[in-house]
Amino acid sequence: MRTMNEPALGTLARLRTACSQCSLRELCLPVGLDASELATLDTLVSTRRKVRRGDSLFYGGEPFSALYAVRFGFFKSTLTSGDGREQVTGFYMAGEILGMDGIGADRHTCTLTALEDSEVCVMPFARVEDLSRSFEPLQRHFHKVLSREIVRDQGVMMLLGSMRAEERLAAFLVNLSQRLTARGFSASEFVLRMTRDEIGSYLGMKLETVSRLFSRFQEDGLIEVHQKHVRILDIAGLKRVTAQAQNAS
């Protein structure tokens, strides 16, 4: 595990938070920039922030001030209804942007909680808007990031609105595998950072159903599961499950 010491802000820290040096920058930032353009973006991140597993980056209702880029780790976003029930609205991994829900009302609507020890880059929103006005590639990129979040959410709506439990879970696994692949991890073997309950909340089903379906997928030779460890044996088969049952209904 990484050391947790936080040096005082100085040249060292500035270097450490430089986007131009970051291996994740093609996930967070516009691509195809030259060195001087990249340098422009180095003022975007004010600081980094570590979040321990179980701790929250921000809570629903809290004032909004910044966006966050996940540097490493894993997060869930949750919405809490009036009576205190919790709905998981998304999972986020390295290179993804958090906090965009807060822009609309200057107040976060959801809570972001780390599912493992994590670190984020803090991007004060005023700075994002300032830089966007003077630097067109950033503006364009930022708009795309916002739009993709909308598209992602609509995909989940389709999942929840028109698919059966087994289709949803298969789609979830395929999606997870694809996002991990894009980050250089194995596409076929990974560790779930979230509980069955959290998966179930996200997919609109109960934890028992998630567990049963994992077992069924294993019987069918699609995956191997042991607790949080998952190995995908037949990705094409999983994709077939997402499409197939749609015809059935």
Next chain:
Amino acid sequence: MRTMNEPALGTLARLRTACSQCSLRELCLPVGLDASELATLDTLVSTRRKVRRGDSLFYGGEPFSALYAVRFGFFKSTLTSGDGREQVTGFYMAGEILGMDGIGADRHTCTLTALEDSEVCVMPFARVEDLSRSFEPLQRHFHKVLSREIVRDQGVMMLLGSMRAEERLAAFLVNLSQRLTARGFSASEFVLRMTRDEIGSYLGMKLETVSRLFSRFQEDGLIEVHQKHVRILDIAGLKRVTAQAQNAS
């Protein structure tokens, strides 16, 4: 019904598309601007476009070029899955912005269809971005509009993921009533522009269930329904339904 004639673009047309003269501008545009600032925004809308009931403003897969503000009428957005099944992802009325799904991939992901004869203001996206860079209030406003769409979608995810059918339908009616009120229509009496099937798709249930629940709400004295005509008798009761059953599960 309005006349459908479209004069050639000239001073008359320019006046007709002027946001500064539009009664809906506080729904689409930033508020608190002075006259000269408002004038700046008059170049945002290139033209208007009428869409007949049943026709589509754009289709999923089509190249993205502009955002649209609903001037009057009513739209649904739909997502089509691989096998051709259709999921309704939203309903839009006067003053709301369409097309933001297309920014991320320069291509629309959903289809927007008019549910009654409608008209939209066309805002070429290049112009939106240009003006946003030079005019901060527009930039801020545009970001808020994008963010609110994200928040709205997450609300639907909560609806679909954690509420029962009767709660979803009650929440839908309450939401509709609120949005109509904000537009100066009656909060308690309105005509549904969409079919039971479309409501059901949006809310993740079958049209028969929608119909049955409408009948049940009527028996319970919450609403009066005759086909597409709805009168809300007990809005507090409806709100109680959305919250109440959450405790039950």
Next chain:
DNA sequence: CACCCCCCTTGACGGGGATCAAGCGGCCCG
């Protein structure tokens, strides 16, 4: 104005997934 199609309503029945319950095992903490 009348026809016809589409939409809505209502009933009967069945199944997918929720609920209730019990037991196991991994992992964290002391």
Next chain:
DNA sequence: CGGGCCGCTTGATCCCCGTCAAGGGGGGTG
């Protein structure tokens, strides 16, 4: 290293809502 708690699995049962089916009515069209 040992105990305990939390998360996972699996079974039995129930019920909400989907499915299938039939009939009625409203509104748009010719």
